[in-house]
Amino acid sequence: MAPRGIHARSTAETSLRKRHARARLFALFCAAVTWAGAALLMLLLYQISVNGFKWFDVQFLTSFPSRFPYKAGIKSALVGTLWLISLVAIISIPIGVATALYLEEFGKKGRLGRMVEINIANLAGVPSIVYGIIGLAVFVRGLGLERSLISGALTMSLLILPVIIIASREAIKVVPMTIRHAAFALGATRWQTAWSHVLPASFPGILTGVILALSRAIGETAPLIMIGALTYVAFLPEGPMDAFTALPIQIFNWVSRPQEEFHELAAGAIIVLLIVLLTMNATAIFIRHRAEKKRG
């Protein structure tokens, strides 16, 4: 019996060694892929910085676009983007979160609910240019909102609503059922339960989804071109009904010029866009961190 036992053990050990080796190999592969992605991103950032930073100064931020590169700036585009993203946030967050809350907490989980669910998932995959066409037909022409900030914001909101709804639903779904039951057992209504317990518990997840969605909106160009945001704007929008331009459009405009200087200006504008984006993300992380700490 003894030799057989030893034999069995040694094969088990070889196979264990093999399994460890395979695990290490896989970890190595994952690390390589991760770093390859990060390196590519670094390379892009490096190239943009090299080209763009020499134009990046106060004059660049506070000037309107111009046909002379040394006079050109992104004032109107930056202000337009800030306007746009604020309006998009105001429109899309309440609608998106309320929809998710309704679908998860209040709506009957029947055939209709499943159909809505599938449709929302499909909408998330529709190309942005299609939303641009809808925006042009419905908001610009149909409702007569013209080529205004509000048209752009409504179009962008349509574009990112599916993302917000899906992310919020997932965040709401993982709130334990036992918490809802605890609230119901204290004589809470569905609304009180959702407002006081489900929403706060799912807040970090919802915030992540919202930020991803807004980040997408801030970089989208196609729908804005479609609804006819202007490419040359030498004034600041003063209200939601004003015409506007936005950073991606300004970048697109500069890149399509033949002169090298304008390409560098585009790089400078990309830096500004990235800073806006990172500021938004950092704010979200800060808020989420505080919310999580508060809940303990």
Added chain:
Amino acid sequence: MAEFTPTQLQSKGVTQLQDQAILALQDVSISYSGKAAVSKVSFPIAKHKITSVIGPSGCGKSTLLRALNRMNDFIPNVTTEGKIIYNRQDLYAAEVDPVEVRRNIGMVFQKPNPFPKTIYKNVAWGPGINGRKDSMHELVEKSLKQAALWEEVKDRLDESALSLSGGQQQRLCIARALAMAPDILLMDEPCSALDPISTAHIEDLLYRLKSSYTIVIVTHNMQQASRISDYTAFMEMGDLIEFGKTRQIFTKPHKQRTEEYVTGRFG
């Protein structure tokens, strides 16, 4: 209080209740998607007494307990038949608001489920949403004292409830339920996730609460049922086998099945 004449009880083969009934189950049947979980169960719940419901796993005792404050409403495809009379009113009558029912009939669950908020807010939230505004501090203190938790948490009311141990969390859940001043407190195996010391804590607590609350407790633990309860209902496969005074059920059961169960011959 519930109308439950002795003849009615005897006609169902149920031992007569010597105390005043606060709640009365009459031919209660519950099924999930047509599959019966509880069939035609009738027994009364005595006021300011502890009634325990015992039986093997899957006998329908938890389902029955959840029916008493309409928590089964949240499970899809549950149908409840028969009557549960509380204050001369059938809890399942069309005009009854289940939210109102749960305000008066509280519940403590099998696993401690405190809200991921501070200890204070866990207790104060229920009364708060039900319109209580003044002397909330006193109420929180009183409820935590009733649940024998005050001494342990009085200096850390602003800490998260999740920082408490399992036994403390369960006592917090009891305090939370007591803060609503419920007529009846339903407990679904409240000690099954706890160690023996925490269990002893909670049993002591239940014993003291009896003077002012009516408690219905579902338990797996027969020693627990015999230690703390005044009345016991024994269920098996969705049927009520026997209901009576706890001492009678555990020492002189009328049904052979009950005797086999309480003496540990099965289950």
